[in-house]
């Protein structure tokens with residue numbers, strides 16, 4: 001691209017989606033490379049409502065790499081940001097030394113300016129770091145003209161980010177190599193596979209979570225024997241069951257595994273010492289409501305899952321959405337919301353494609 005008046009040599013804007021894990025990642029075996037103690041599986045959400053948008057420019061007039069998140073400048077020297085930048089530049093250099101003329105030799109030494117915005121509350125348990133790092137890596141690759149498997153780089157920004165590099169139903173295979181080269185995300189089925197599946201986000205609190213995922217899972221690895229048991233004996237079996245449930249579009253099986261895995265993840269948080277509480281009273285009430293609703297019909301029509309925060313993500317099929325929303329409104333009327341900033345599920349989401 002010819003250089004413009006501001007000396008911009010290359011610029012790209014991309015978006016990346018949030019993903020919701022139905023088999024949770026919790027615990028690292030290597031903190032620096034972000035290698036997990038178990039595989040995980042998630043659904044990538046459609047980018048209509050929840051996404052990160054990132055613009056990256058390179059210019060020879062930029063003195064240093066810089067980053068702005070939601071309009072505020074952040075520290076570019078954060079080790080995870082540095083890992084992503086370093087790995088992308090390494091691939092770009094390799095591409096040039098392999099003889100690909102796509103990137104001119106000066107472009108590689110140019111500094112980058114990165115602007116990233118989320119259209120949802122940061123750190124409210126809505127996987128903002130996943131969309132953020134997926135978007136960063138995808139946009140950097142666009143700017144530097146790289147077309148490679150990028151999930152291993154996104155993983156080094158935030159573990160769950162590697163799953164946001166693909167659309168639909170995505171597994172993060174834990175891998176076994178020490179260098180992490182086999183710890184990659186892989187699409188299980190595309191977003192078009194299960195068009196009836198719907199996802200509702202029930203925001204029980206938009207506040208910042210008290211203990212972030214990174215430090216929470218570190219303490220869990222150090223102190224919880226339930227977590228060790230979960231990683232070694234439970235998740236491998238659940239991953240097989242979940243992949244089969246997704247492939248067969250077997251909602252009851254998918255729903256049961258999703259709820260059990262969310263419950264076991266929060267049980268490992270309680271088994272952590274000192275214990276970590278991510279769920280609040282509203283979360284517990286939603287769990288009870290879902291079980292009562294399913295019991296009433298004698299079949300599993302709705303499932304919940306909770307990440308490192310109190311907000312529920314509900315999975316159901318299109319045919320049950322409006323009734324379940326009515327039930328939620330009945331049991332959580334705005335005037336008796338107990339002081340919680342509970343909001344009605346105004347967004348009904350679907351599975352969606354990866355970054356674009």
Ligand code: DP6
Nearest residue numbers: 021024025158159160213214307308
């Ligand atoms: C509960 O990916 O945020 O959402 O790798 O330290 O950045 P780091 O952690 P992060 O952890 C996500 C944990 C989770 C479960 C999941 O998404 O699988």
